[in-house]
Amino acid sequence: MAQMDITSYINTLQQVLMARKDWLERSELVRLKENLRTYQVSFASLYGIYLKKKLINEDPYKQETKISELEVPETDNFNEAKRLEQLSVRLSNFDSQLDFLVNFYQLGVDFLNIDRIKRIVGLLRYIDWISFNADSPSLMTKAVSDMTVHAKVGVDTLTLSIIAESLSRLSKMTASSMGILKELNTYYREFYKLTVRQNITQTMSAADANLDNIRKKMPSVMPGSPFYKELIEEIIKEDYSSNSSDIRDMILNSLMVKEEKAKAAKQVVDFKKILLDGIQIIGGASNSLIEIATKLTENQTVMESRKKSFLEMIKELIRQITNAEPEEVIYNVEVLDATKGIPIKEKVYFYSFMGELDKKIKILTSFVRGPAYNKLAAMEEDQIIGYLERNIKDVQALHRTLTALDEFFKANVITSDRDKIKGIKPELSALKNTYVKANQVRYEYSAQKEEEEQMKNLGLNPHKALDAQE
Numbered sequence: 001m002a003q004m005d006i007t008s009y010i011n012t013l014q015q016v017l018m019a020r021k022d023w024l025e026r027s028e029l030v031r032l033k034e035n036l037r038t039y040q041v042s043f044a045s046l047y048g049i050y051l052k053k054k055l056i057n058e059d060p061y062k063q064e065t066k067i068s069e070l071e072v073p074e075t076d077n078f079n080e081a082k083r084l085e086q087l088s089v090r091l092s093n094f095d096s097q098l099d100f101l102v103n104f105y106q107l108g109v110d111f112l113n114i115d116r117i118k119r120i121v122g123l124l125r126y127i128d129w130i131s132f133n134a135d136s137p138s139l140m141t142k143a144v145s146d147m148t149v150h151a152k153v154g155v156d157t158l159t160l161s162i163i164a165e166s167l168s169r170l171s172k173m174t175a176s177s178m179g180i181l182k183e184l185n186t187y188y189r190e191f192y193k194l195t196v197r198q199n200i201t202q203t204m205s206a207a208d209a210n211l212d213n214i215r216k217k218m219p220s221v222m223p224g225s226p227f228y229k230e231l232i233e234e235i236i237k238e239d240y241s242s243n244s245s246d247i248r249d250m251i252l253n254s255l256m257v258k259e260e261k262a263k264a265a266k267q268v269v270d271f272k273k274i275l276l277d278g279i280q281i282i283g284g285a286s287n288s289l290i291e292i293a294t295k296l297t298e299n300q301t302v303m304e305s306r307k308k309s310f311l312e313m314i315k316e317l318i319r320q321i322t323n324a325e326p327e328e329v330i331y332n333v334e335v336l337d338a339t340k341g342i343p344i345k346e347k348v349y350f351y352s353f354m355g356e357l358d359k360k361i362k363i364l365t366s367f368v369r370g371p372a373y374n375k376l377a378a379m380e381e382d383q384i385i386g387y388l389e390r391n392i393k394d395v396q397a398l399h400r401t402l403t404a405l406d407e408f409f410k411a412n413v414i415t416s417d418r419d420k421i422k423g424i425k426p427e428l429s430a431l432k433n434t435y436v437k438a439n440q441v442r443y444e445y446s447a448q449k450e451e452e453e454q455m456k457n458l459g460l461n462p463h464k465a466l467d468a469q470e
Contacts, residue, residue, distance in 0.1 A: 006239055009248055010197050016255045017194060020187055021109050023257045032180045033107055039124070039173040040098040041437060042166040046148070047095050048433040049159065051426035052288070055147045057084065058425050059092035067100045072122040075139060087143055097123055114188045114228070121181055129170035158284050158368060190255060192228065193235050206240040269448050272377075275384040278441035279376055281434065282391050283367025288431040292402055293357055295422040299409045300329070300350060302420045328352065333404035348405060360394060367391075388442055395435045403428055 050056045073093040078086050101123065106112075128141040134149075136142050148167070152160060199221045201209050214232055218225060238247045329350040334343040366372035376384055406424050413421050 005245075006197070006202060009239075010194065010202060012252060013190065013194050013255075016252055017187065017191055019257050020255050024184060024187060025109050028180045028183055029107055029109070032177060032184075033102075035173045035177045035180070036098075036102050036107075038169055039177065040102045041440065042169040042173070043095065043098060044433050045162055045166045045437065046151075046170075047091060048426075048430040049151050049155075049163065050091070050147060052291075052430045053151050053155075054426065055150055056088040056091055058429075059089055062092050062096060065093070065096055067096060067104075070097060070101060070105065070116070070119040070123060072119065072126055073097065075126070077139065078143070087147075090140065091144070094123075094126060109184075109187070112184060112188070114185065114192065115226070117181055117185050117188065121178070124174050124177055124181075127170075129167065129174050132167060132171065156287060158287065162284070186255070189231055190251065192225075193231055193238075195222065195225075196232065196235055197239070201235055201239065209236055209240055211236075269452070271381055271445060271449060272384065274441060274445045274448070275381060275388055276373070276377060278388045278438050278445070279367050279373065279384065279391075281441060282388065282395060282438040283364045283373075285395050285431055285434045286361045286364035286368070288427045288434065289357065289361045289364070289398070292424050292427045292431070293354065293361065295424050295427075296354065296402075296405060296409075299413075299421050302417050303409065303413060304329075305417070331405065331408055333401075333408045335400050335404045346401075346404070348401060353401070357398065360398065364391070364395075385442070385445070388438065392435050392438050392442065395431065395438075399428060399431050399435070402431075 051058060073090045074086075101120065126140055127144050128136055128138050132141060132145055132148075134142055134145045136145065148163065152163060196214070196218075200214055200217050204213070211229065211232055214235075215227055218227055238244050238251070241247070331348045331350055333346055333348050335346045336342070337344045363372065367376070376387060379387075402424065406428065409421050410418075410423065
């Protein structure tokens, strides 16, 4: 192949890759970020249910783990004597890695590379959600599949729906993301080959262009770059074989960004349905709150079971005979300030608080199975969004107070009764996942509403077909 042909190919390939990079940033990476966020939220829903059902344990060191680069959790065989512990740690690590990927990883073309794409692929394939069954050759897939079967036992319809929806989304997001990652990997492979050509092989003759010579030059010309034998062999074949011209044409054609045809605009968005979905999601918080209320009541009984004076026993007997309200109990707890992120002292009037909690449970339950949902469905969007926002804030505030009470009971019970106190961390985790998911629905509503308003301000009909031929 003539030297001019190689130079011409390098210039053409560079232009094609620049156009492909722009397309990846503008289109595919935007889709990938959305996919990964949905993937993370879906797994978080399952993870909260596993914790709530005590199929795995809370990882006490989860908050102390510092992540600087994506790492796929362990996949080795379990030590059967420590299976629960090891599975708990692995899934906790997986949850943390997903959080790092979605919220802290730089998902941009200039940051990602072949190695980092492999890490993301490895993380998404850690559990095979597409072929999710107990017969999977993947050890973690088998373990999580078996655990999911147990998670469905004895739960309400809403929880079953959440599990089914989460599994469906995880499967879809895995398949969609893998397609995007394949496109990215193709770009990085060809960009790597372009860089090797520009720095090493462009001036080589066919006789000199072999693996050994290219390997020797790489450390001085491309310091820090990995030596990918497979890709170097492709360069040699594409630039120096008898059919190199055909191979190059095929590569350039595969990298060309196809013109995007004008598509019909989005169908009319049912904004009310989005909000009502959010209402049902936040209504699901009632399940966690019911379990929490039961445990806190039992914990309060333990706190009061210390040896009472004769006068206290007489007062308690009179209260029971007259069916009077219990004497108020005030606890001084430390609640995390939502705005400053620091703990502050707060008084909790326990029985009053439990009464308000019971009222909130009834309200939330009615959002899912009661008449309140039908009343909301008949309201205007502005009224529904008000209900949704108010109840999300209420559940967030409850989560902070309940967390403080959980810590208070554990810290202040007498030593002999410590084993009788029931922790509520799994329920708190499930509660948090619920209001986070409801909040995301609220954000989705606001974003789509804003987009429609902007199009109207520009004089465009958001629901009119842009392509007359479609």
